[in-house]
Amino acid sequence: MSGKEINKGYEPAEVEKRWYAYWEENGLFQADENPANDAEAFSIVIPPPNVTGVLHMGHALNTTLQDILCRYRRLCGDNVLWLPGTDHAGIATQNVVERQLAADGVDRHQMGRQDFIQAVWQWRQKYGSAIIRQLKSLGASCDWSRERFTMDDGLSAAVRKVFVELYEQGLIYQGNYIINWCPRCNTALADIEVEHETLQGHLYHIRYPYENQEGGPVVATTRPETMLGDTAVAVHPDDARYADISSNHVMLPLTGRKIPIIRDEYVDMEFGTGALKITPAHDPNDFVVGEKHGLESVKVIDDNGIMSEAAGDFAGMDRFACREAVVSALQEQGLLVKVEDYEHSVGHCYRCATVVEPNLSRQWFVKTRPLAEIAVDAVRQEQTRIVPEKWKNDYFVWMENIRDWCISRQIWWGHQIPAWTCSDCEKLIVATKAPEACPHCGSIALVQDPDVLDTWFSSALWPFSTMGWPEKTPLLERFYPTSVLVTGFDILFFWVARMMMMGIHFMAQVPFYDVYVHALVRDADGKKMSKSSGNVIDPISVIENYGTDALRFTLAAFAAQGRDIKLSEKRIEGYRHFINKLWNAARFSLMHLEAEHPEFAESDLSLADRWILSRLKCTTKLVSDSLDSYYFNEGANGLYRFVWHEFCDWYLEAAKPALYGKIDEKSQNATRAVLWRVLHDVLILLHPFVPFVTEEIWHRLPGTSDSIMRAPFPGRDSKLPEINADATSETGMEQIMEVITAVRNIRGEMNISPSASLSVLVQAEDADVRTNLESHKNMIVTLARIADLEIAPAGEKPRGTATAIASCAAVSVYLEGVIDFAKELARLDKEISKLEKEIQGLEKKLNNQGFLSKAPADVVEQVRQQHADATEKIGKLEVNREKIQQIESVQT
Known part of the structure; x- marks a missing residue:
């Protein structure tokens, strides 16, 4: 498809629906459990969301980070298993169904246990997949062919086996003890x-x-x-x-x-x-x-x-x-x-x-200390790493002070405890299958314990039960232990610690090599989101308004280790602009690319060509290093800088003379080849973060085939020439960019029209700098939009100029005939006067103790920020006024 056919604007809704269906239909999410596949195994088990759940920003962050890792690892050639599923959420689900029944005037006790459980299964069949559909809307590339549920037959069998073995080992017991009791949930x-x-x-x-x-x-x-x-x-x-x-x-x-x-x-x-x-x-x-x-x-x-x-x-x-x-x-x-x-x-x-x-009650308990000691040693010996490391101490403190785990729940929805009491001899029988008769006295009067197991008991087995344990399945052999667990700190003890205990005990191996603990998503003011506060941002409505890619990139860009994310729709809107920037850059690039991707000769490359390839190489390494070490924000922000500033703002502008035929044909072909390579590689680098827009552009890029999901990560494609970092080209281009930026800054500070014809003097002490600037004079003149450029050794600042000092040179713009000094001074005086009045009003508020004590903290902080911004702005205006006054005095 020609670049000229690409739509003027990017419309995410249609694109997302189409490509997700394509990925699923073509089995692009599926792992290969065949032992003959010698690709490195990479596996993640999804923290199973509750079947009652509705997607919230915590889910959105957690799912996005996992998907970034899985898509990245596929691009690296790994055999990736991202195993999904849902948790039966005993108490929560029973509450939901009970409320629905109560609305119809039905009480579960009137129904009886079996009919109530059947009603829950019916509810789950009707509503339980809603959270899965919402995860898919986020672009989650889970292997849905292997989706599990904590109450399915295989996992239920695993739960019974674990209970019986722990009981026989003396690690599960019944006892009277004070437990936490909910009078509402009973x-x-x-x-x-x-x-x-x-x-x-x-x-x-x-x-x-x-x-x-x-x-x-x-x-x-x-x-x-x-x-x-x-x-x-x-x-x-x-x-x-x-x-x-x-x-x-x-x-x-x-x-x-x-x-x-x-x-x-x-x-x-x-x-x-x-x-x-x-x-x-x-x-x-x-x-x-x-x-x-x-x-x-x-x-x-x-x-x-x-x-x-x-x-x-x-x-x-x-x-x-x-x-x-x-x-x-x-x-x-x-x-x-x-x-x-x-x-x-x-x-x-x-x-x-x-x-x-x-509440004093007779309950079932797991004797956790022997299990916890081994799980602590595994982290101390770094068999499992906890990232960021600060959470490791919390893990140790909790595990080293652990109390026995009460695992019985007085509800009906869940795994009923596999223990029976003989009504005749009162002996207890614990077994994986319901006994037909008492093994002690032969009586058939057996009563099963009515309690069910804590939901977290089945979830603790998740990394291995979902892969077919207790059978030695090919999936288990291939993908256990899992590579990384991505989770929130709030379930570090609920879930992670228990998986460590159970995984090591039953598999003799840790359940995951890494645990990445992400932070909370809060509102723009850093407050926890809650319905009662009215500050919840709904990810589904965000997706409808801005697209999935914009939401995903925002979350990744702010996912700094150990720091909560302050989220606002304004920030998401900002990253929607980034998606549009990428789309427009691709649209421009594709108009200049032929049916097949071109190749370039090193000797034909311009400085700008060599610079952007070097920056591409550095960005590729940055993204790879960031994702390997779970610094998602660094990878996302590095890509943002590269695409927006280096590729769009600088390279595309520098490339236009060659692309429009104002330079020789060899240079034009070389620039087209570089343009193709940069767009090709940047789409792959961005794909883990923004999968939909990158897939859409990929299929319009000449010389590509199949899904971008099957493309090799940059540097791994033997069909493409290797790109190297080039420090010399980067230094040379940076000098030119500094000069151009200095001219642009002077235009802005002096309120000079973009169309005004300027004469510029650049004075550099270093002869190599002068040579470089002289060699690329045309680029400076074109991008800085100036009429005349003189490059000279360092010397006195010429009269009648505004000067900016760059690290490599002094840049002076001649102002005579360009601006009306009197008019500009009047404009600055007017603006300064206006800001002084604004500052007086803000200071009046900040000196008012009533305002400081009664106004909300965020409002007070906003006023302080306005005062700081106005003060900073007035300082810059006064500097400009002083410059113009000096120039005017010299002229007169």
Whole structure:
């Protein structure tokens, strides 16, 4: 297709739809598990999004970075597997389906377990693929032929096998323990499924009377409703305040129960009165103290957050209503000593935001310490690298202080725990398949544990279960361990640490060689995006407005290691201009290219030709090095500079005289050949970042065939001559660019019309610089749009000129007859006066304490920035005014 047929403007919607279908239809995303394929294996498993999920900017960033790596590795000739799938998201999915059923007046308990699970499967079939369609809209080049789901038959079998083996190895056990409990979801939560929020609450100081009702220790608590379940008051054995107390018991207020005073080193003598209430059923630390001292556990808050019968007169009350009632009753009895404002951290369910209740419950646990120790060693020995390295210490701290993992959930949607209890002999049977009869007594009265496994349990097996484990599949042999995991820091412990533990334990190898941890996508002011704040940027609407490539390039350009991305639609719009710039550059280039790509002889190349090829070589290395080391932003920004500034702004302008036949034919052919090579290579370099526009242009470039996805990365194509960096040409071109830039700057500063005919003197001390500038005088005259150019040795600045000092020379523009000095001084005075008034108004605001204290921080910062910008601008104008005054005085 001729370059003249390319559309004037780039329309992403039609292009994206067409090329994604082409890639899928031609199997361009598919990995080859054949052992005969000797290409280097590169594999990534996608962090499985929830089936309930809707694409958000976190997904967009994560998917874009993975896709960049996979497309890059394909261009490098690797055999790439990007394995996709979704997570069944037990709690979240059950909540969604329950809400839908409730809207129709149906309760899951009325339906029964099997019918409810069937309803969830139907929901998943209807809605569960929405997130996959949205990932495809981002250009995700996953091998969709191998898509997995954590509840599919293969993964379910793997989950059962892992559970049984860990149980038989003594690493899974059942026990009574304090767990995090969500009264809304009615299920246990792991520690890392609890989101802590700092809230303003109260610290209640309550007196616990001695048996004789005289005196008694004062305890402090943020949760007075739990005192109804207290079974002791603890003091430190070395606390002199309690060395000679008259009684070893106190009366628990509001209950009439007598409870002991115990001595334990766990108590902090510096906190409050040094007396601590012990509630084993409602606090994990109190549970440990209670076990140690043989205390009873009294559960006064039930699974629904309602006070139980053990709460006595308060039974049946909501836990928070009970708090108010208890405080009121204590006040009436004169036992409430004081109440203080108190800021403290309160745990919330990560799914429904309900305040979590520490709850004594019988649950299934994984004994994590033996697994964690090996996973820590793997990172210390760099079998797995964590990038950026700062996250490594967080990983170590968490793993070295890990608690046993509660893996049972009291819901129906998920992998039901493969454990059965015999109703006759009460023995427990753990097996991968449902037993027909009790192996101990032969009874067929077997009841399966109703709980399901934590969603993260199945996800922890993801890197190997998705490749066919426990079978030794060719896919597993070829692509495990995976090359890199790309993930957010928020699931470093939820998921990454658990995959490390399970991967090493069951595969005897780490699950991935690298873990790249990306940052958060925030709004333009650095605030976390949330619906409640109204600052969410929807990636789907962004794609509709600006195109996928613009969004992808924006995310990559700001994906600096360890730094959150501040995103705004204005920035995305800016990179849409970049996509258009590329399109227009290609459109211009294609008009000058023949049906077959030309070749060039080194001797026929101009300085500009040699310079752009050298810059192309350096940019190629920059992109390769950046992607190899996960500096996505450096690769993207390097390409931006090359395409926009070096290729478009400089080379295309410098090439026009040759392209339009104003120079000899050899030079014209050489420039066309260079133009083809630069466009060819830059499309390949850009492809991982902006796959759609590059594929579209690629098919219009003469001499190309097949998809750009199958093109060799620059430097790897044996059919094309090698390009080398050329420092001499780069230095020579930079000198010319400096002179041209200096002339342009003087035009701008002095408000000289672009069409004004100028005479310029360039004075350079270095003879080699003068020779270079003299040799390329025509290029300077053409690109700087000047009438006359003189190049001379360094000397005095000529009168009547405006001068700019470049690193290689002094550039002077003669102003006599070019500008009206009086008129220009009047214009500058007017503009300076206007800015001075603006600065006065801004300073008035910034000196107003009321404004500073009441206005939002971002508004105050905006005013400060306006003040700084105006001050900087007025400084430049005053410099220009001084220059003109000096020139005018010399003239007169």
